[in-house]
Amino acid sequence: MGIEKTLSIIKPDGVRRNLVGKILSRFEEKNLRIVCTKMIHLSKSQAEGFYAIHSERPFFEELTTFMSSGPVVVSILEGENAVLHHREIMGATNPDDAEPGTIRGDFAESLGENTVHGSDSLENAIIECSYFFSETEIVNSTS
């Protein structure tokens, strides 16, 4: 618990449907602060590196092809209990199980194209944040 940082990605389906502002607003409205953000179009190998933990899964090819199919918005969000809080705002991974009012419950169309990604633990948040951002890019939110 306490103040944490977590990695948040708006996936290609979210960017394609012009949902960036709406999704980032939901995080801000729920007390998560954007401490750095950028839009990037991942190469296939960048997507494979990011999701290396899933490399043996049957959906790895589909996942990495989708994640490199168009631009994404990657952000580091900071706040109280940010890893879990962010996951609650996103809702369940499979939109069929996601509650209305969560991002996936409201916007996601399938398990593969589920609009957002978030770190699943503090340990992975540190790894995932450093995959996309250097220390000098992360603003000090108290300054």
Ligand code: CMP
């Ligand atoms: P994410 O939170 O980005 O973490 C890994 C992603 O793999 C997950 O969201 C889903 O979008 C995707 N995923 C998980 N299971 C499947 C599956 N059975 N088929 C396709 N994609 C999946």
